[in-house]
Amino acid sequence: MSNDTISIAVSKGRIYKEALPLLAHAGITPTDDPDKCRKLILDTNDPQVKLIIIRATDVPVFVNYGAADLGITGKDTLMEYDGSELYEPLDLKISPCKLMVAGPKGEDFLNTKGRLRVATKYVNTTRRYFTERGIQVDIIKLYGSMELAPMVSLSDCIVDLVDTGNTLKANGLEATDHVCDISSRLIVNKASMKMKHDRIKQIISQISEAVNK
Ligand code: PRP
Numbered sequence: 585m586s587n588d589t590i591s592i593a594v595s596k597g598r599i600y601k602e603a604l605p606l607l608a609h610a611g612i613t614p615t616d617d618p619d620k621c622r623k624l625i626l627d628t629n630d631p632q633v634k635l636i637i638i639r640a641t642d643v644p645v646f647v648n649y650g651a652a653d654l655g656i657t658g659k660d661t662l663m664e665y666d667g668s669e670l671y672e673p674l675d676l677k678i679s680p681c682k683l684m685v686a687g688p689k690g691e692d693f694l695n696t697k698g699r700l701r702v703a704t705k706y707v708n709t710t711r712r713y714f715t716e717r718g719i720q721v722d723i724i725k726l727y728g729s730m731e732l733a734p735m736v737s738l739s740d741c742i743v744d745l746v747d748t749g750n751t752l753k754a755n756g757l758e759a760t761d762h763v764c765d766i767s768s769r770l771i772v773n774k775a776s777m778k779m780k781h782d783r784i785k786q787i788i789s790q791i792s793e794a795v796n797k
Pocket of ligand 1 (some may be wrong): 727728729730731744745746748749750751752793
């Protein structure tokens with residue numbers, strides 16, 4: 585990509601779909617549909633702007649290394665990633681949900697005696713949360729379907745995203761403790777912010793206008 589190009593890494597799926605109106609407000613509309621083509625870098629109506637559609641967890645990696653100038657992904661993902669080359673200037677307020685402790689009904693995990701087994705994909709956030717409360721935990725890293733873990737005695741509880749609560753309910757579990765609220769954020773590579781300051785500032789301010797409309 586040329587030095588004048590602005591690349592935006594966007595988490596595929598729901599976040600991508602909810603980010604489209606915000607990007608449109610900044611004059612950025614993809615001319616390819618990621619559901620219909622296998623292209624990984626999408627052209628937009630602005631020849632100087634490209635969208636890179638990737639997994640949520642890869643977005644901060646691309647932006648931290650400067651492989652993308654900007655990124656859009658969930659706060660859950662950003663809390664797990666320790667990047668020194670990132671700014672997080674904007675809460676996009678899209679894809680809102682909560683990070684919760686959950687498990688079989690009627691349990692009080694924060695007052696358990698002995699070590700607690702917690703299954704999650706959010707290892708760092710989970711460790712911080714329980715350590716701050718003086719609770720010793722063994723964390724089991726999973727990559728999806730966390731709700732299964734307590735059902736098959738892999739863990740006592742889970743730390744996972746809860747939106748409607750339907751997945752917990754369908755599996756006989758309940759949310760017990762609120763870890764934090766989650767929404768998608770705009771992130772920026774620090775060097776890009778310096779080198780492409782005017783265009784990036786303009787994009788941030790236009791997206792911010794759309795968020796606060
Ligand atoms: C997410 C999350 C929960 C579910 C919560 O999973 O991990 O399982 O959605 O949504 P709800 O409260 O509206 O039921 P996702 O579908 O992203 O798949 P994953 O289990 O592979 O992470």
